[in-house]
Amino acid sequence: MSNPSIEQHIITSLTELALSEGIKPDNITLEIPRQKEFGELACNVAMHSAAQIGIAPRALAERLAQAFPCSGDGVEAVNVAGPGFLNFKLAPGYFHRLLAEILQDPQGFGSSTESAADSPQSMVQSPQSVVNRRGLTAELGENRWLFEFVSANPTGPLNVVSARAASVGDALVRIFRKRGYTAHSEYYFNDGGKQVLLFGASVRARLAETEGRADEAVIPEDGYQGEYVIDVARSWRLANPDVTEFDDAAIGRWAVDWMLKAQQAQLARFRVSFDRWFRENELYDDGRVETTVKRMTELGITYDKDDALYLKTKDFGDTDDRVVRTSDGRLTYRVPDIAYHLDKFARGYARSVDLLGPDHHGHIITMTAAMKALRLPDGFYTALIAQQVNLKRGGEEIKMSKRTGVMLTLDELVDEVGVDAARFFFLRRKVSSPLDFDLELAKKHNDENPVYYVQYAHARICSILRQPRAKEFGFWILDFGLKNEEAHERRVIPAQAGIQTDGLQIEDCRLDVEERSETIQNPKSKIQNPSGLPLHLLTAKEELDLLRQIALFPWTLAAVVRTIEPHPLTSYLVDLARCFHLFYQRHRVISDDKEMTAARLALCYGTAAVIKEGLNLIGVEAPERM
RNA sequence: GCGCCUGUAGCUCAAUCGGAUAGAGCAGCGGCCUUCUAAGCCGCAGGUUCCGCGUUCGAUUCGCGGUAGGCGCGCCA
Numbered sequence: 001m002s003n004p005s006i007e008q009h010i011i012t013s014l015t016e017l018a019l020s021e022g023i024k025p026d027n028i029t030l031e032i033p034r035q036k037e038f039g040e041l042a043c044n045v046a047m048h049s050a051a052q053i054g055i056a057p058r059a060l061a062e063r064l065a066q067a068f069p070c071s072g073d074g075v076e077a078v079n080v081a082g083p084g085f086l087n088f089k090l091a092p093g094y095f096h097r098l099l100a101e102i103l104q105d106p107q108g109f110g111s112s113t114e115s116a117a118d119s120p121q122s123m124v125q126s127p128q129s130v131v132n133r134r135g136l137t138a139e140l141g142e143n144r145w146l147f148e149f150v151s152a153n154p155t156g157p158l159n160v161v162s163a164r165a166a167s168v169g170d171a172l173v174r175i176f177r178k179r180g181y182t183a184h185s186e187y188y189f190n191d192g193g194k195q196v197l198l199f200g201a202s203v204r205a206r207l208a209e210t211e212g213r214a215d216e217a218v219i220p221e222d223g224y225q226g227e228y229v230i231d232v233a234r235s236w237r238l239a240n241p242d243v244t245e246f247d248d249a250a251i252g253r254w255a256v257d258w259m260l261k262a263q264q265a266q267l268a269r270f271r272v273s274f275d276r277w278f279r280e281n282e283l284y285d286d287g288r289v290e291t292t293v294k295r296m297t298e299l300g301i302t303y304d305k306d307d308a309l310y311l312k313t314k315d316f317g318d319t320d321d322r323v324v325r326t327s328d329g330r331l332t333y334r335v336p337d338i339a340y341h342l343d344k345f346a347r348g349y350a351r352s353v354d355l356l357g358p359d360h361h362g363h364i365i366t367m368t369a370a371m372k373a374l375r376l377p378d379g380f381y382t383a384l385i386a387q388q389v390n391l392k393r394g395g396e397e398i399k400m401s402k403r404t405g406v407m408l409t410l411d412e413l414v415d416e417v418g419v420d421a422a423r424f425f426f427l428r429r430k431v432s433s434p435l436d437f438d439l440e441l442a443k444k445h446n447d448e449n450p451v452y453y454v455q456y457a458h459a460r461i462c463s464i465l466r467q468p469r470a471k472e473f474g475f476w477i478l479d480f481g482l483k484n485e486e487a488h489e490r491r492v493i494p495a496q497a498g499i500q501t502d503g504l505q506i507e508d509c510r511l512d513v514e515e516r517s518e519t520i521q522n523p524k525s526k527i528q529n530p531s532g533l534p535l536h537l538l539t540a541k542e543e544l545d546l547l548r549q550i551a552l553f554p555w556t557l558a559a560v561v562r563t564i565e566p567h568p569l570t571s572y573l574v575d576l577a578r579c580f581h582l583f584y585q586r587h588r589v590i591s592d593d594k595e596m597t598a599a600r601l602a603l604c605y606g607t608a609a610v611i612k613e614g615l616n617l618i619g620v621e622a623p624e625r626m
Numbered sequence: 627g628c629g630c631c632u633g634u635a636g637c638u639c640a641a642u643c644g645g646a647u648a649g650a651g652c653a654g655c656g657g658c659c660u661u662c663u664a665a666g667c668c669g670c671a672g673g674u675u676c677c678g679c680g681u682u683c684g685a686u687u688c689g690c691g692g693u694a695g696g697c698g699c700g701c702c703a
Contacts, residue, residue: 027643029643031643031645032642033645034646034649035647042645044644047683047684050683057683082646082684083645083646083684085645085646087646153703190703193703195702195703222702307701308701310701319628319699320699322701323700323701325701330701332702333703337703358631359697360698361629361630361631361697361698362629362697362699363698364630365629365630385697387632387697388697428639429638429639429640430639430640432631433631433632434631434696434697436637445665449665450651452665453665453666455665456665457666459663459665460662462663463662464662464663467662559642562643563642571639571640574650575650578650582666582668584663584666585658585666585667586667588661591662604662625663626663
């Protein structure tokens with residue numbers, strides 16, 4: 001049995017067998033049983049289809065199981081259990097072959113194009129289409145995804161919710177790319193309007209305060225009260241030593257630019273980079289905001305009332321219609337946001353996934369309705385709420401800082417617990433769940449802390465691979481690194497024709513096309529001739545358990561893509577580390593038995609590769625020593 | 627009042643498109659280092675999955691109705 005994948009093989013075989021039983025098998029799927037006594041894969045086709053030919057599910061399952069072709073390096077046995085499950089037990093030879101494939105291309109394991117035929121290492125067949133739990137579908141080929149996250153106004157330091165969104169968004173982008181998607185990240189920010197004016201006024205007040213002009217040192221009622229504004233004021237004065245005329249707008253523009261650079265530095269330190277920083281003003285400057293208003297009017301989805309212009313969002317699912325132009329002629333924030341999403345669509349993205357803060361979820365229903373009203377395809381717009389982070393220090397809640405105006409800034413978080421622990425903790429829970437974050441726990445370097453549990457497994461393996469005896473067998477420490485510096489060269493090409501969607505012509509279509517650089521991998525990471533290794537000696541329970549867990553890696557990544565939730569990956573890595581620690585405890589890798597030593601070194605090497613790549617995907621280091 | 631999120635072991639949370647006996651970690655007790663890293667491993671407990679009804683061969687999962695907590699409901703962003 002060779003490529004295509006084992007899952008494809010099982011599904012194809014089952015389909016043929018079902019047809020010969022006179023059953024029309026629609027949508028045969030495999031799942032991974034909860035209990036491992038049930039084998040590695042299970043299928044419920046008998047329960048679904050038995051009614052078609054009027055026999056009991058178990059009886060049908062028995063017939064299918066009897067006829068199923070087994071082999072020494074694929075499916076070893078098929079059993080019927082429970083109400084009619086078909087349970088597939090995979091042969092050890094299957095896992096040995098899989099390990100050999102990993103050794104040949106350690107970093108490539110788990111990669112996919114999310115299509116059925118060409119993911120040979122995949123434990124479970126990737127779906128033909130990706131349907132997430134919100135019922136949205138992305139067909140194959142529609143693989144350009146844009147992830148927008150953080151998108152905080154550059155008027156203050158980034159807080160922990162931004163940190164959470166940064167961890168999640170960045171991990172999603174990395175994982176989607178690994179699974180063959182074209183995924184980009186964007187940070188959208190407001191560089192104009194009322195907030196910038198207010199920020200400018202706040203900076204001016206702080207400036208007056210530091211320069212002893214008490215009568216001018218009044219921060220506006222709804223201005224920025226945080227003491228960090230003093231830093232901004234001082235920096236402004238250093239950059240503008242001779243200015244005596246104070247203009248809120250000009251100071252605001254300068255301050256926003258300053259703060260944006262600070263945020264970029266904070267995010268870079270957190271190992272999060274964006275493919276594009278998108279200025280809201282850009283949408284005004286090139287007329288896309290006005291075009292959007294015009295388009296809404298032409299589509300007849302607006303009306304005038306009380307001198308204001310309303311968008312009929314209520315007709316498309318919102319609880320109310322929404323004002324898009326106020327009675328004094330200003331456009332509300334919704335218009336550039338809608339224009340921004342039209343722009344994303346025009347740039348050829350099939351999906352826009354926005355990570356929003358918990359205080360913005362009222363905005364989603366309006367935006368969803370607006371997308372519908374403007375006739376963008378269903379499923380283009382997806383908004384996820386990164387829920388609040390409850391910060392604690394040793395069980396005690398952290399209070400708002402007067403200095404920063406937030407409980408904890410991203411920088412303070414990194415200072416206190418480090419990037420690795422912070423990122424790992426943010427990814428342990430569903431995005432939509434509130435997250436308890438105890439800084440004391442994240443700082444602990446002991447068994448209570450899952451980050452170090454996973455990293456320790458990797459460091460232990462490196463320690464083995466450092467042994468002189470290991471090098472004799474041709475194994476080296478893996479040296480592919482974090483891929484956050486991966487280059488994306490982008491160029492914009494004019495579209496052949498505009499994009500057409502349900503009567504809406506988007507004429508100013510500009511597809512961003514990126515050329516991805518090949519990831520450079522040290523050739524030492526690839527093990528030559530792995531099929532010559534005596535992997536068949538890996539038959540102990542702990543060895544096979546570890547191999548099974550390794551085999552789940554592609555499936556786990558597929559689950560992340562399907563649910564648009566990165567948290568299954570952290571759970572997976574903890575489980576993988578546990579399997580390794582257990583193996584390590586029970587079996588000596590380097591011994592006088594040369595054959596067994598070679599086989600176990602290979603197992604260790606494969607495990608390290610998966611841990612390292614898994615940690616890469618969530619932006620966490622895999623240290624070689626701890 | 628309306629909308630969104632959440633409710634699972636003492637605590638923090640998992641649970642695959644609706645699947646089989648609902649699983650981990652922590653907290654508690656007891657063991658394991660002259661041998662590749664003890665930041666590790668092993669053993670011992672804990673459940674009306676908030677409540678009710680419905681759909682289904684099968685519900686923690688889907689639907690309806692309650693209930694508790696969080697958040698949001700502006701011609702602010």
